[in-house]
Every structure is written in C-alpha cells, then in structure tokens.
Amino acid sequence: MKKNLKGKILSITEIAKEIFEIKIESELKEISAGQFFQVLCPPKTMRRPFGAAGFENGVLKGVFKLRGDGTKYLSTLKSGDIVHFTAPLGNGFNIESKKSLLIGAGVGTAPLLYLSDVLNMQGIEKYFIAGFRSKEEEIKGADFAQYGGTILDFVEPYIQKFNPEKIYACAPDIVLKKISEIASKYEIETEVALEKTMACGIGVCKGCVIKVIKNGEIQNATICHDGPVFNASEVVWE
Ligand SMILES: Cc1cc2nc3c(=O)[nH]c(=O)nc-3n(C[C@H](O)[C@H](O)[C@H](O)COP(=O)(O)OP(=O)(O)OC[C@H]3O[C@@H](n4cnc5c(N)ncnc54)[C@H](O)[C@@H]3O)c2cc1C
Ligand code: FES
Incomplete structure (x- = not known):
C-alpha cells in the first residue's frame, strides 16, 4: 500500500554521463519491478x-x-541527507515463467534492471538488450548494449535468435509503439512501462490519461494508477 515515507540517502553516484544512481534507506516494505516512487524535490x-x-x-x-x-x-x-517520498506507486510487471526478452532505451533501462534481477532470482530465462545515445550514457546491466542509432534495429534479430515467449519494454512511446507492432507480428505477449509528466501520481488529477482498448471499447486509463505497466496490445498509440 502507498505510503508517504522519510528516507535516508545511502549514496548518490554518477554512474554514467548525467545519470545518477540513488540508494534510499527507509521503512518501505515492498515495491515490485515496474512500480515507481515519487520524490519531493524542494x-x-x-x-x-x-x-x-x-x-x-x-x-x-x-x-x-x-x-x-x-x-x-x-x-x-x-x-x-533525508528525502521525503511516496511509494509504492502504480502496478508492476506481471512476472511469468516465460522465456523473456527485455528491451530498454536510455533511462527506460532503469526499471528493467530490477525486473532482470527478479527474473534471475526466479530462474526465468531472459535476455536484456538496451540502447543508449552514446557509450558515456550507458547504464550498465544489459546483456547487449547499443550506442547511437536505435535499439529497434536489434529487436527483430533478437526475437529470431532468442525466440522469447514474452517481451518487457521501457522506452520512449515512439519506440514502444514500434516494439508493440513487431511483437504483434510474432504474436509475443508484451508489457510496456509508460511515462508521462505526472502531478498527483495517484489517479486523481487525470493529468496522465491515455487511451486503452478493453473488451473492444476505447477507454481512458491513467499511467500513474492503472499503469505504468500496460499490455502493449491494449494501448492506443498516438
Ligand atoms: C512512471 C515514471 C517513471 C519514471 N522513471 C524514471 C526513471 O527511472 N529515471 C529517470 O531518469 N526518469 C524517470 N522518469 C522521468 C522523470 O520523472 C523526469 O525526468 C523528472 O520528473 C524530471 O524532473 P525535473 O524537475 O528534473 O525536470 P523538469 O523541470 O520537470 O523538466 C525539465 C525538462 O525535462 C523534460 N522532461 C520532464 N519529464 C520528462 C520525461 N519523462 N521524459 C522526457 N523529458 C522530460 C521537461 O519537458 C523539461 O523540458 C519517470 C517518469 C514517470 C512518469
Ligand atoms: S498524475 Fe494525476 S492522474 Fe496520473
């Protein structure tokens, strides 16, 4: 259940160019891969x-x-230092015992690091590919990293090579839309973690609404409360 918490910073480390890892110790009891937290930044x-x-x-x-x-x-x-934050927020990835391909781009790699750890712990076979604008901006942790260009160039080759039963992806919408099209061609179940500028973070302000298809009908969904993880086949891509 969501809580407002006080946390102590254990470390802040620049792990790549203008990219930082933050570790926070608090009374948080659980947060699953795909869920998010919101930090007060006075x-x-x-x-x-x-x-x-x-x-x-x-x-x-x-x-x-x-x-x-x-x-x-x-x-x-x-x-x-002390930070005030709210967690856990949103839903998480629906982890299944299926051979999985993880696809990240830029900081979209972050939630997949956690997912990758969880899949490893559960002994679920996976391969993790990620794309970065340059080598200096690489967030380490993927099995394959690509610099410059687009990670999309590697999605089909890795589907053919690795033959995944499930895809998890976190990247800009335009990349996720394309991944979703490729996955649907190969009939692979796909979950995407979406991002949008947020205000309340709890489904109230409707600032992060997207359109989804449920039971054949187009409906509104909030990324913060109904997501950020969605089944790619349900998202109405803009
Ligand atoms: C569910 C969710 C999970 C997220 N997870 C991560 C994460 O793990 N790591 C991470 O680095 N970021 C993540 N983000 C994005 C992060 O929240 C924003 O980068 C952050 O709020 C920017 O705050 P700021 O005050 O520094 O910048 P602001 O002053 O708010 O914005 C500065 C500039 O950055 C642009 N900007 C703001 N948000 C985004 C965005 N989401 N994408 C692209 N440009 C943006 C603004 O348009 C503006 O031009 C996530 C966002 C959501 C909704
Ligand atoms: S941020 Fe308010 S509804 Fe999502």
Whole structure:
C-alpha cells in the first residue's frame, strides 16, 4: 500500500554521463519491478516520479537522468541527507515463467534492471538488450548494449535468435509503439512501462490519461494508477 515515507540517502553516484544512481534507506516494505516512487524535490511541490531500479534489504534503488531543477536537486544530495517520498506507486510487471526478452532505451533501462534481477532470482530465462545515445550514457546491466542509432534495429534479430515467449519494454512511446507492432507480428505477449509528466501520481488529477482498448471499447486509463505497466496490445498509440 502507498505510503508517504522519510528516507535516508545511502549514496548518490554518477554512474554514467548525467545519470545518477540513488540508494534510499527507509521503512518501505515492498515495491515490485515496474512500480515507481515519487520524490519531493524542494522548492518544487510536485513530487518527481522514478521507476524502482532495485529493492534489497529495505534499500530502494533508482537511476535518474539530469533534466531540470528536481533531478538537479537530487544529484546534489549527500549520503545521510533525508528525502521525503511516496511509494509504492502504480502496478508492476506481471512476472511469468516465460522465456523473456527485455528491451530498454536510455533511462527506460532503469526499471528493467530490477525486473532482470527478479527474473534471475526466479530462474526465468531472459535476455536484456538496451540502447543508449552514446557509450558515456550507458547504464550498465544489459546483456547487449547499443550506442547511437536505435535499439529497434536489434529487436527483430533478437526475437529470431532468442525466440522469447514474452517481451518487457521501457522506452520512449515512439519506440514502444514500434516494439508493440513487431511483437504483434510474432504474436509475443508484451508489457510496456509508460511515462508521462505526472502531478498527483495517484489517479486523481487525470493529468496522465491515455487511451486503452478493453473488451473492444476505447477507454481512458491513467499511467500513474492503472499503469505504468500496460499490455502493449491494449494501448492506443498516438
Ligand atoms: C512512471 C515514471 C517513471 C519514471 N522513471 C524514471 C526513471 O527511472 N529515471 C529517470 O531518469 N526518469 C524517470 N522518469 C522521468 C522523470 O520523472 C523526469 O525526468 C523528472 O520528473 C524530471 O524532473 P525535473 O524537475 O528534473 O525536470 P523538469 O523541470 O520537470 O523538466 C525539465 C525538462 O525535462 C523534460 N522532461 C520532464 N519529464 C520528462 C520525461 N519523462 N521524459 C522526457 N523529458 C522530460 C521537461 O519537458 C523539461 O523540458 C519517470 C517518469 C514517470 C512518469
Ligand atoms: S498524475 Fe494525476 S492522474 Fe496520473
């Protein structure tokens, strides 16, 4: 259940160019792969959302890219500093015992790091591919990393090589839309973790609504509450 928590920063480390790993110790009891947390970044009042990149022994891990004032604030924190955050938020990936292909792009790789750990722990066979704009921006953890160009060039070759039964992807919408089309051609069940600028983070303000198809009807869904993980075949891509 969602809680407002106080956490202690254990470490903030620049792990790639303008990309930081944050470790927070708190009373958080659980957060699953695909779920996210929102951190207060004063003087901003809207908490900034980040996917859980790991959770072990009560320590929550996130990986964030410098964008604006909120992430700049986080990057200047030191170990021992206190942060206020809300977690766990949203749904998580529906983990199944199926040979899985994980596809990430940029910071979309972050939630897949956690998923990858969970699949490993459960002994589920997987292969993890990720694309980055440059080698300096690589978030380590994937089995195959590509720099420049697009990770889309590698999706079909890896489907053919690895023959996955399930795909999990987190990337910009335009990439996810294409992955969804490729997966549907190969009839592979696919879950996508979506992102949109958020305000409330709990399904109230309707600031993060997307269209989905359920039972043959087009409906509204909020990324923060109904997602951020959706079955790719249900998303109405813009
Ligand atoms: C469910 C969810 C999970 C997320 N997980 C992660 C994560 O694991 N790691 C991570 O680095 N980021 C993640 N994000 C994006 C992250 O929340 C934003 O980068 C952050 O809120 C920016 O805050 P800021 O104050 O630094 O920048 P702002 O001042 O809010 O924005 C600065 C600039 O960045 C742009 N920007 C803001 N948000 C995004 C975005 N989502 N994508 C592209 N451009 C954006 C703005 O348009 C603006 O131009 C996630 C977002 C959502 C909704
Ligand atoms: S951010 Fe308010 S409904 Fe999603």
